[in-house]
Amino acid sequence: MxxxxxxxxxxxxxxxxxxxxxxxxxxxxxxxxxxxxxxxxxxxxxxxxxxxLRQSWRFVFDSWPAAGLLVPALAPVEAILAARLRHADGGESALAPDLFTLRGDRAPALIAFDPPRMPRPDRALGGIELDLALGYGAxxxxxxxxxxxxxxxxxxxxxxxxxxxxxxxxxxxxxxxxxxxxxxxx
Missing domain, CATH: 1.10.3230 (Hypothetical protein yqbg)
Known part of the structure; x- marks a missing residue:
């Protein structure tokens, strides 16, 4: 959601x-x-x-899809603002932006990543968060x-x-x- x-x-x-x-x-x-x-x-x-119009949205996932693609339910995606893992102890770890490739010019947008390079979340539910800039512009x-x-x-x-x-x-x-x-x- x-x-x-x-x-x-x-x-x-x-x-x-x-x-x-x-x-x-x-x-x-x-x-x-x-x-x-x-x-x-x-x-x-x-x-x-x-x-x-440009808005910031957070998408939460439980695990990384094996195919290496995330498909946000909303479009268009302008940018990936932040990516992080949420830990079971309440902490968080930022993920480097270069782990992702965004194809936001299409609907639905695609966010590609290399599954072997992705750290696994240690939290069972909602361990992955992506903050995205969505919209056609400001x-x-x-x-x-x-x-x-x-x-x-x-x-x-x-x-x-x-x-x-x-x-x-x-x-x-x-x-x-x-x-x-x-x-x-x-």
């Missing part, structure tokens, strides 16, 4: 952008619009398996336009139906924009 360490510094669109899209001319709901943008971004990221301009549009449409959907409780289905327009990002298993 990935764990968020640090969220994005900004959102893929501003409350002013959403206000223009919604044709809202007052400032009374700017706080609500900012919250809806954040919620919509998180929902789009979850549905697409793509992190839009600026909203780096995010693909279709994903920004999905956030815009979903935020508008949430705004227009803010008095409704529940509802877990993505609007059809949002789902159509996210369809090309779906991971297909054969």
């Amino acid at each position: 990935p764990h968020l360490l640090a969220g994005p510094a900004a959102e893929p669109l501003t409350p002013a952008d959403l206000k223009a899209f919604l044709r809202v001319t007052h400032d009374a709901e700017d706080g609500l619009l900012a919250l809806l943008i954040t919620t919509a971004r998180q929902m789009v990221e979850s549905a697409a398996g793509r992190i839009l 600026a909203a301009a780096a995010v693909p336009a279709d994903l920004v549009q999905a956030v815009r449409l979903f935020a508008a959907h949430l705004y227009e139906r803010r008095d409704e409780a529940g509802g877990d289905a993505l609007p059809s327009g949002v789902a159509a924009l996210l369809a090309p990002y779906a991971r297909v298993r054969l």
